[in-house]
Amino acid sequence: MAEAHQAVGFRPSLTSDGAEVELSAPVLQEIYLSGLRSWKRHLSRFWALVRIFSGRKTMLFSYQRSLPRQPVPSVQDTVRKYLESVRPILSDEDFDWTSVLAQEFLRLQASLLQWYLQLKSWWASNYVSDWWEEFVYLRSRHSLMVNSNYYMMDFLYVTPTPVQAARAGNAVHALLLYRHRLNRQEILPTLLMGMRPLCSAQYEKIFNTTRIPGIQKDHIRHLRDSRHVAVFHRGRFFRVGTHSQSGLLSPRALEQQFQRILDDPSPAFWAGSAFFVSLDSEPAGLTREDPAASLDAYARALLAGRGHDRWFDKSFTLIVFSNGKLGLSVEHSWADCPISGHMWEFTLATECFQLGYSADGHCKGHPDPSLPQPQRLYWHLPEKVRSDSGASSPTKTLSGNIDCHVFPFSHFGKSFIKRCHLSSDSFVQMALQLAHFRDRGQFCLTYESTMTRLFLEGRTETVRSCTREACNFVRAMEDKEKTEPQRRALFRLAVEKHQSLLKAAMSGQGVDRHLFALYIVSQFLHLRSPFLDQVHSEQWQLATSQIPVQQIHLFDVHNYPDYVSSGGGFGPADDHGYGVSYIFMGDDTITFHISSKKSSTKTDSHRLGQHIEDALLDVASLFQEGQRLKPRCGGLQEEDLGHRCGSLPCHTRGSRAPTKSTNF
Numbered sequence: 180m181a182e183a184h185q186a187v188g189f190r191p192s193l194t195s196d197g198a199e200v201e202l203s204a205p206v207l208q209e210i211y212l213s214g215l216r217s218w219k220r221h222l223s224r225f226w227a228l229v230r231i232f233s234g235r236k237t238m239l240f241s242y243q244r245s246l247p248r249q250p251v252p253s254v255q256d257t258v259r260k261y262l263e264s265v266r267p268i269l270s271d272e273d274f275d276w277t278s279v280l281a282q283e284f285l286r287l288q289a290s291l292l293q294w295y296l297q298l299k300s301w302w303a304s305n306y307v308s309d310w311w312e313e314f315v316y317l318r319s320r321h322s323l324m325v326n327s328n329y330y331m332m333d334f335l336y337v338t339p340t341p342v343q344a345a346r347a348g349n350a351v352h353a354l355l356l357y358r359h360r361l362n363r364q365e366i367l368p369t370l371l372m373g374m375r376p377l378c379s380a381q382y383e384k385i386f387n388t389t390r391i392p393g394i395q396k397d398h399i400r401h402l403r404d405s406r407h408v409a410v411f412h413r414g415r416f417f418r419v420g421t422h423s424q425s426g427l428l429s430p431r432a433l434e435q436q437f438q439r440i441l442d443d444p445s446p447a448f449w450a451g452s453a454f455f456v457s458l459d460s461e462p463a464g465l466t467r468e469d470p471a472a473s474l475d476a477y478a479r480a481l482l483a484g485r486g487h488d489r490w491f492d493k494s495f496t497l498i499v500f501s502n503g504k505l506g507l508s509v510e511h512s513w514a515d516c517p518i519s520g521h522m523w524e525f526t527l528a529t530e531c532f533q534l535g536y537s538a539d540g541h542c543k544g545h546p547d548p549s550l551p552q553p554q555r556l557y558w559h560l561p562e563k564v565r566s567d568s569g570a571s572s573p574t575k576t577l578s579g580n581i582d583c584h585v586f587p588f589s590h591f592g593k594s595f596i597k598r599c600h601l602s603s604d605s606f607v608q609m610a611l612q613l614a615h616f617r618d619r620g621q622f623c624l625t626y627e628s629t630m631t632r633l634f635l636e637g638r639t640e641t642v643r644s645c646t647r648e649a650c651n652f653v654r655a656m657e658d659k660e661k662t663e664p665q666r667r668a669l670f671r672l673a674v675e676k677h678q679s680l681l682k683a684a685m686s687g688q689g690v691d692r693h694l695f696a697l698y699i700v701s702q703f704l705h706l707r708s709p710f711l712d713q714v715h716s717e718q719w720q721l722a723t724s725q726i727p728v729q730q731i732h733l734f735d736v737h738n739y740p741d742y743v744s745s746g747g748g749f750g751p752a753d754d755h756g757y758g759v760s761y762i763f764m765g766d767d768t769i770t771f772h773i774s775s776k777k778s779s780t781k782t783d784s785h786r787l788g789q790h791i792e793d794a795l796l797d798v799a800s801l802f803q804e805g806q807r808l809k810p811r812c813g814g815l816q817e818e819d820l821g822h823r824c825g826s827l828p829c830h831t832r833g834s835r836a837p838t839k840s841t842n843f
Contacts, residue, residue, distance in 0.1 A: 182315065182511060182628060182639060206703035210299045217304035217636070238364040242376035249305050249634035250687045251296045254289045257693045260683075261714065264643040264690060267650045268622050277713065284710035292700045296693075305636040307696045312638075314699060316512035317390075317397045323491040323510060324574065325581055330481035331507040331523050331726075331747035335465060335587060335770065338503045339531045340540040344441055346503040347456060348434030348542045349530035351408060354454065354497065355427055357525050358386045369521075369632075369729065377632035381514035385522055386453050388494040388513055397492075399513055405453040409556075411488055412440050412458040414447025416556040421453065423550070430534050431544035437499075440553050455493040457484070462502035471586065475784075478583035478748055478772060481506040486574035495519060503540075507747070515639055516747075517630060521729050527744055528733035581750060584773045584784035587764065588792060591799060594766035599802045604681070604725050605674040607761055607769065610798050612649045612673075613656055614790035615721050615757070619781065622650055623720040626752060629684050631692070640689035644723065648676040656797060667801045720756035724749070728763065736765040748772025755779045757787055769795075 258281050266274055300306035316327065340346050360366050361382060369377045387402040410417040419436050421428055428436075441458060463480050466473040481498060483489075489496050489508050496508040505527075509519045537543055593603040608627060616622060625645040631637035652669040655661040683689060698711045726746040734743050746762030751774050758774040771791060775782035 182515070206295055206700055207298075209703060210295065210302060213299060213309050214302035214304075216309065237367060239361070239366045239368055239379050239382060240364055242368050243379060243635065246376065246378055246633075246635040248300060249307065249631060249637050251293070251300050251306055251696075252688050252693050254293045254693075254697070255285065256688070257690055258285060258289070260690045261694065264646070265624070265717075267645060267647050268624060277710075280710040280713060284708050288701065288706055288708050289697070291704075292697045292706070295700045295704075296696055305634065307692045308636045308638050310696060310699050311692065312512055313396070315695075317399070318395065322574070322577055323390075324483050324486060324489070325577055325750035327511045328482070328491055328508055329511060329516065329747055329749040330478065331509065331520065332477070332481065332585075332745040333464065333505040334527065334531075334742055335745035335764075336741040338464060340536045341503045342434075342536075342540040343458060343499055343501050343503055344434045344438035345430075345536060345541045346505060346530075347437045347458065347497075347499040348430040348432075349534045349536070350497060350499065350505055350526060351421070351433050351456065352427070352430040352534065352542075353526045353529035354522070355421055356529060357522050358453065359427070361385065366521075369517075371633065375633060377630070378635055378637050380636050381518045381632075381638070384513040385494060385518065387451065389451060390492040390494075390510055390512055392492065397512075400451065402451050405451060407452055408454055408456050409452040409490070409493075410437070410440055410456045410458060410553065411490070412443075413460055414487075415440075415443070415445065416558075417443075418452070418554040418556055419456075420551075423547075428550075429544045429547075430530075430542035432547040432550060434542045435546040436550065436553050443553075443555070445555065452493075455490040455496040457488055457490075457496055457498045459484075459488070459498060459500045461500060462504065463500040463506070464502065464504035474585040475583050477504070477506070478585045478774075479578075479581060481508055482583060482748065482750065482774070483578040483581055484508070486578045487571055515628075515630065516724065517632075517727055517729065520726060520747075524728070524730045524733055524744060528730070531742065532733075580777050582775045582777045582782075582784045583748065584788045585745075585748070585770065586788055586792075587745070587768050587770045588795060589768045590792075590796060592765065592767040592769055593763045595799065601671075601674055602678055603763060605677040606798065607725070607795075608644045608677055608723065609649055609652060609670060609673050610794040611721070611723060611759060611791065612645060613653050613798065614787060614794040616653045616657070617790045617794065618783075618787050619720075622653075623756075624717055626719040626722040628724045629681055631685060631687060631689075633685060634687060637687075639692075640684040640687075641691040642677070642680050642684050643690065644677060644680075645721075646673065646676045646680070648673040663801055670798065670801060718756065719752040722749075722752040722756065722758045724760045726760055726762040740765045740768075745770050746772060748774055751775050751782075755781045757782060757784070759787075759791075 262274075262278060262281055265277060269277065296306050303309070319327065321327065338346075357366075366382065368379050371377060384399065384401050387405045389400050390397050391400050406422045407418050407420050410419050417440050419433075419440070421433070423432075437456075437458065459480070461480075463477045464473065465477070480500075484498070489498075491508070491510060494510055494513055498506045498508060500506075507519065507523055509516075535543060596603045596606045599606075608625075612622075612625070615625075622645050625643065627642040627644045628639050629642050631640050648669070652666070652673040655666045655669045680689075694711065694714050698708075698715055701708050701711055728743070736743055743764045744762070745764065746760060748760045749758050749772075751758040754776050756775070758772075760772045762770050764770055771788065773784040773788050773791075775784045775787070
C-alpha cells in the first residue's frame with residue numbers, strides 16, 4: 180500500500196533538516212538487540228498460549244513456532260535480478276554505468292555486508308522486518324497523512340442505516356468483538372491455499388496502539404487493554420467508555436453515547452484509547468446526482484479529511500459520516516493492509532448481518548440512561564502553540580493537493596480472467612503497464628506490494644512489474660503491424676514472467692528487501708556504496724497493490740453482490756507518480772482507487788482511470804476473437820450508474836440486508 184512512498188523517502192542518516200546523524204550503535208550490537216527483541220516477543224506469545232490454550236483447538240498463534248525464517252538471498256542473484264529489472268527503463272549508457280557500479284559493489288563491499296545479514300538471520304526472527312519498521316516508517320520525518328496512511332471503504336452501493344450514531348454504535352461494538360476474539364486467539368490463522376500458514380505476528384498491535392512522535396524517531400506504544408475510545412466531533416474530543424461492570428456495552432448503549440456527543444452544544448476548541456472514532460459532520464459515499472465525483476470525494480475524505488479531524492498516529496481511525504457511511508484511515512507502521520483488511524471484513528459483516536438495525540434505523544435493543552455522559556477532553560496548550568495560526572497550513576496544503584479517483588470496472592471480473600486460464604493479478608498488472616504507457620508515453624519503475632508472511636515476522640516484498648516481457652507486450656499493443664495472435668502470445672509471456680517474480684518475492688527471493696537490509700548494514704559500518712546509493716535514490720512513479728478478500732464466507736456475493744467492501748487506497752509514492760490499488764468485488768467487478776498530486780503537470784487520476792478501463796478492454800479483446808467486451812449492467816462507466824445507487828435510498832437497500840447464520 181502506502182509503503183512505496185516510505186521506501187523511497189527513507190534516509191537513515193539524515194534528520195528532517197538534512198543534517199547528518201550518525202548511527203552510533205555498532206552493527207553487532209544492533210543485531211544482538213534485534214535478536215533479544217525477537218526472543219521477548221516469542222516468550223510473551225508462548226505464555227499467552229499457555230494461559231488460553233485448551234484442548235487441541237487451532238488458535239491464532241498455533242503455527243508461529245513452526246514457521247521458517249526468511250532466507251537471505253544470494254547477493255549475486257539479487258544484483259542480477261536488480262539489473263534485469265531496471266534494463267527496460269534505462270538507456271544503454273545509464274545501464275552500462277549501473278552495471279559497472281554493481282560489479283564494483285560485488286567486488287568490494289557485498290561479501291562483508293552479506294556476512295552481517297547472515298549473522299542476523301541466524302540470531303533474530305527476521306533479518307529485515309524490524310529494520311523495515313524502524314527506518315522506513317518510524318524514522319521517516321514525512322507527514323503521515325497521505326504519505327504513510329491508507330484508507331478502506333464501506334459497502335459501495337449500500338448504507339445499512341442513515342443514522343450516524345447507530346452506525347457508529349454497531350461498528351464500534353463489532354470492532355470490540357473482534358478485539359475480544361483476538362485477545363483469546365480465537366481468530367483462525369490464515370492458510371495460503373488452505374495449506375501453508377501465514378505469520379500472525381502483525382495482529383498483536385491492531386488495538387490499543389499509538390505511534391508516539393519523536394524528534395529523530397517515533398516509537399510504537401501498545402497497551403495490553405483499553406476500555407474506552409477517543410471520539411472527535413466538530414473540533415472537540417471526547418472519551419467514551421466501552422464497558423460497564425457487566426461487560427461490553429451493547430450497540431444501542433454505544434449509539435446513545437455517540438448521539439449525546441452529536442447533540443452536545445459546547446463550542447469547539449482547537450486542537451491510550453482502543454482506537455479513534457471521528458464523527459464527521461458531512462455526508463459521504465456514492466450519490467445518484469454525481470456518482471463519479473461523490474466517490475472521489477469519499478476517498479479524499481478517508482485519506483486526508485480536513486487534516487485536523489483525523490488522528491494519524493493512532494493504529495486506525497473509524498470514520499462515520501453524517502449519513503451513516505463508514506470508512507477507516509489506517510497508520511501503516513504497525514502492520515500491513517491484509518491485517519486491517521481482515522478486521523474490516525469482520526466488522527462490516529458483523530455490524531450489518533449479525534447485529535443489524537431496527538426498522539427505524541437504530542441499533543437493536545434499548546438505551547441505558549444510567550450511563551454517564553461522554554467525557555469532554557480539554558487540552559492545556561502553551562500560548563505559543565495556541566497562537567500559531569499557521570500550524571495547520573502545511574496540512575491543509577497537503578490535503579488539498581491529493582487527487583483521488585475511484586471507479587468500479589464492471590465490464591468483467593475475475594471469473595472471465597479465470598476462464599482465460601490467467602492469473603487475475605497478473606492480468607491487471609499488465610493492463611496497468613499498458614495504461615501507464617499510454618498516459619505518460621514511457622515505462623517506469625513499478626512497485627507492487629506482496630507479502631512475505633510465509634516466514635516468521637515477514638511483512639512485504641516488492642514485485643517489480645515493469646519487466647522486459649511486459650514492455651514487449653505493451654509495444655506490440657501499440658504497433659498496428661502486430662497481429663492479435665502475436666499480441667496474445669506476448670501477453671502470456673508477460674503474465675508468466677510476472678507470476679515467476681511474484682512467487683520469488685513471496686518465497687523470500689525478491690530484490691528490494693535484501694538491497695534495503697544491505698544498505699542499512701552499510702550505514703552502520705559507515706561503508707559507502709555508490710551502487711546502493713543509486714538503488715535507494717530511485718523513484719517509483721507507479722505504486723500498485725491488490726486489496727485481498729480474505730473471508731469470502733462472511734459475504735454472499737452471488738445473491739447479495741452489493742454487500743462487499745469496495746476496497747481502499749493510498750497516496751502516490753512520487754510527486755509526479757500514481758498510486759493504484761484494486762479489489763476484485765465478487766466475480767464480475769474490479770474496483771480501482773487511483774491517487775496523484777494535483778500540483779503535478781504530468782499526472783491526472785481521472786485520465787489514468789480512463790486509460791485503465793481502455794487497457795483492460797483491449798487486453799480482454801485478445802481472448803474474445805477480436806470483439807471488444809460490452810459493459811454489463813452497473814459500473815461508473817455507464818450513464819445509468821446513478822440509477823443503481825439511487826433506485827432505492829441506500830439505507831432502504833440496507834434494510835434488505837441478508838440474514839447470515841455465520842458462526843463468529
